[in-house]
Amino acid sequence: MAKKLFITDTILRDAHQSQAATRMRTEDMLPACEILDSIGYWSLECWGGATFDSCLRFLNEDPWDRLRQLKKALPNTKLQMLFRGQNILGYKHYADDVVEQFCRKAIENGIEVVRIFDALNDIRNLEAAIKFTKKYGGHCEPAISYTISPVHNEDYFVKMAKELVQMGADTICIKDMANLLLPYAAYSLVKRLKKEISVPIHLHTHNSTGTGDMTYLMAVQAGVDIVDCALSPMGNGTAQPATEPLVATLKDTEYDTGLDLLKLVEAAKYFRGVAERLAKEGSLDPKVLSVDVNTLLYQVPGGMLSNLISQLKQANSEDKYYDVLEEIPRVRKDFGYPPLVTPTSQIVGSQAVFNVLGGGAYKTFTKESKALLRGEYGRLPGEVNEEVRKMAIGDEEVITGRPADLLKPELDKYREEIKDYIEQEEDVLSYALFPQVALKFFEARKEAKNPKPAAPVAQPQPAQPAQAKAPDGVTMLYVEDLTV
Numbered sequence: 001m002a003k004k005l006f007i008t009d010t011i012l013r014d015a016h017q018s019q020a021a022t023r024m025r026t027e028d029m030l031p032a033c034e035i036l037d038s039i040g041y042w043s044l045e046c047w048g049g050a051t052f053d054s055c056l057r058f059l060n061e062d063p064w065d066r067l068r069q070l071k072k073a074l075p076n077t078k079l080q081m082l083f084r085g086q087n088i089l090g091y092k093h094y095a096d097d098v099v100e101q102f103c104r105k106a107i108e109n110g111i112e113v114v115r116i117f118d119a120l121n122d123i124r125n126l127e128a129a130i131k132f133t134k135k136y137g138g139h140c141e142p143a144i145s146y147t148i149s150p151v152h153n154e155d156y157f158v159k160m161a162k163e164l165v166q167m168g169a170d171t172i173c174i175k176d177m178a179n180l181l182l183p184y185a186a187y188s189l190v191k192r193l194k195k196e197i198s199v200p201i202h203l204h205t206h207n208s209t210g211t212g213d214m215t216y217l218m219a220v221q222a223g224v225d226i227v228d229c230a231l232s233p234m235g236n237g238t239a240q241p242a243t244e245p246l247v248a249t250l251k252d253t254e255y256d257t258g259l260d261l262l263k264l265v266e267a268a269k270y271f272r273g274v275a276e277r278l279a280k281e282g283s284l285d286p287k288v289l290s291v292d293v294n295t296l297l298y299q300v301p302g303g304m305l306s307n308l309i310s311q312l313k314q315a316n317s318e319d320k321y322y323d324v325l326e327e328i329p330r331v332r333k334d335f336g337y338p339p340l341v342t343p344t345s346q347i348v349g350s351q352a353v354f355n356v357l358g359g360g361a362y363k364t365f366t367k368e369s370k371a372l373l374r375g376e377y378g379r380l381p382g383e384v385n386e387e388v389r390k391m392a393i394g395d396e397e398v399i400t401g402r403p404a405d406l407l408k409p410e411l412d413k414y415r416e417e418i419k420d421y422i423e424q425e426e427d428v429l430s431y432a433l434f435p436q437v438a439l440k441f442f443e444a445r446k447e448a449k450n451p452k453p454a455a456p457v458a459q460p461q462p463a464q465p466a467q468a469k470a471p472d473g474v475t476m477l478y479v480e481d482l483t484v
Contacts, residue, residue: 005255006042006226007247008080008202010240011271012070013045015230016278018206018239021307022054023283026066028274033073035267040259041077042226043113046070047106048081049342052089053434056441064109064426071110078139080113081106084342085125086378086404087118090433091343091368093376095407096128098414102429103132109426115173115202117143119344122378123163124402134168141202143173146181147299147339149332151382154189158196165197171226172197176205176215177341178299183211183218190222200225205240208305210291212241220255231264233271237289238305244268285309298325299332304345311353320356327352330361334388335372336380347372365392375399421446 016024029046036044047067055061071079086093088102106114114133118125126142133140142164144157161172174181174189181189186203193201203224205212216227228240235242247259278284287309300308308325312318328340331352338344347368355361371377373389375398389398399406414432421427421442430438 003223003254005220005224005250005257007243007257007259008043008045008226008228009036009039009041009231009243010045010228011036011231011234011267013047013049013051013082014228015234015239017050017054019234019237019288020275020278020284021310022050023058023278023281024274025059026061026069028277029066030069030073032267032270033070035263035270037074037076039077039263039267043078043080044074045080045082045115045228046074047079047111048083048089048115052430053437056430056434057437060441060444062441062445063430064105064424067106067109067111078112079110080115080141081111083114083116083129083133085116085118085129087125087343088129088433091346092371093125093403093407094432095410096404097409097411098429098432099128099404100132100135101411101425103129103138104136105426105429107133107136107138111138113139113141115141115143115175117145117173117175117341118378119145119341120338120378120380121145121160123160123167125378125404126164127167127402128404130164130167130169139170140168141171141173142167142169143175143204145339145341146174146176147178147337148180149337149382151337152339154185154192157189158192161193161197165199169199171200171202173202173204175341176203177339177345179206179208179212179215179295180299181205181215183214186215187218187222190219190224194223202226202228204228206238207236207241208238208291208295209293212236213245216241216246217249220250231268231271233268233275234284237291239288294322294325298328299340300325300328300345300349304340304349308349308353311350315353315357317357323356324349324352327355327361331355333382334385335369336384337382338372338380343368344372344377362388362391373398376403378403418442 012029016022052063055063055066086099088094088099116126116129116133121144130140130142144160164172190201201224203219205215207213219227229235229243229246230240232242232244244261244264247257247261247264250256275284288305309321312321328348331348332338332340335348338348340348347366350366351369354364354366358364370392373384373392374396411428415428418427418431427442
């Protein structure tokens with residue numbers, strides 16, 4: 001029996017997040033929407049992940065307005081987002097009332113498919129997002145964050161998938177954010193999931209190690225239902241395997257996607273120009289296209305590789321790149337083998353940078369490292385190095401329950417804090433997730449509508465010393481460094 005493969009294209013989100021630090025603008029997307037909408041994708045991933053923060057922080061765009069514009073321009077295609085469970089799109093856990101409102105507003109504004117994951121694979125952190133996605137009529141796609149460690153194996157992932165189906169999953173995503181799922185392992189895992197669970201399987205990988213295309217081909221033969229690809233101008237490398245080659249490979253086989261290669265070529269022609277502009281601006285580094293099998297050793301996800309380079313440039317320490325990569329597995333083991341996906345990839349990666357550049361291992365802990373070891377993000381999968389934990393948090397008690405159970409409702413508090421800036425209910429959520437960045441955006445928006453008279457030209461002031469950043473100029477990675 002014919003087994004058509006469905007395609008989700010990530011060109012509007014993960015592709016430029018993984019290759020160009022999420023710098024594609026809405027104005028870059030809209031001209032391509034008519035052709036994208038005619039192709040026949042299962043969905044277009046266009047929101048969530050780092051797009052929200054990047055819109056506000058760097059592009060002076062309202063992410064909610066981007067979503068509404070894309071929905072209007074793509075009426076025939078399901079829009080998909082990435083949602084980090086109790087973290088939503090930020091670094092910390094939010095109370096359930098914020099999670100509910102975010103699910104409601106995302107779906108109201110145009111999102112249909114909500115892919116929900118937790119960095120620790122702690123399903124307690126997925127409960128609220130799954131419940132509210134279902135409540136407001138979204139397609140619920142919980143994800144298994146795929147990784148390799150002494151505590152992660154096929155039985156672990158199949159057990160988790162079964163639990164997610166019981167919780168209401170419409171589809172299950174195998175989320176291979178670091179391109180660690182090799183072809184034969186993919187065949188085995190997909191084959192077993194197709195045998196043991198009833199909902200469709202959606203596979204997501206990257207091509208950082210050069211194995212992504214082969215992984216997809218084996219998964220297709222095992223019966224996978226949907227895969228994530230990216231149009232070739234921003235496909236491969238740290239992004240997803242390119243769309244056009246897979247469509248061409250499967251043409252006239254029992255797995256034929258049914259997608260028109262000529263339309264894909266037309267869409268790719270447009271995005272080639274966007275990619276060239278991003279490269280000229282310096283957002284798209286050619287290094288992200290290099291095959292690097294070191295990923296299999298260090299398990300650093302696609303988006304993290306390019307941003308580690310950026311972080312080390314900031315500290316004038318690019319020569320320490322491979323030293324940091326070698327430190328990451330050690331930190332990961334000490335921290336109980338968390339999968340490396342946002343926010344744990346940033347937490348472990350930044351801690352590794354601090355260990356390498358800061359004069360010795362664990363001389364400095366980021367506040368996020370302390371929170372992870374304290375249990376604020378949920379249950380760590382493996383055994384934590386208790387000596388390292390004590391160095392980080394001393395004798396503080398470790399949280400063992402669902403972290404969000406300790407949080408009181410917060411939405412009304414956020415609404416009160418920005419009452420003078422609210423132009424839409426969604427503003428409260430933008431502020432909840434990124435308070436400093438959103439407030440700066442709201443102030444600029446208000447100023448643009450009510451410009452003040454020009455102020456007298458100020459006299460030059462003596463230069464002030466730069467704010468200290470430890471160590472050697474390194475700061476915690478921003479959320480635009482998201483991986484997927």
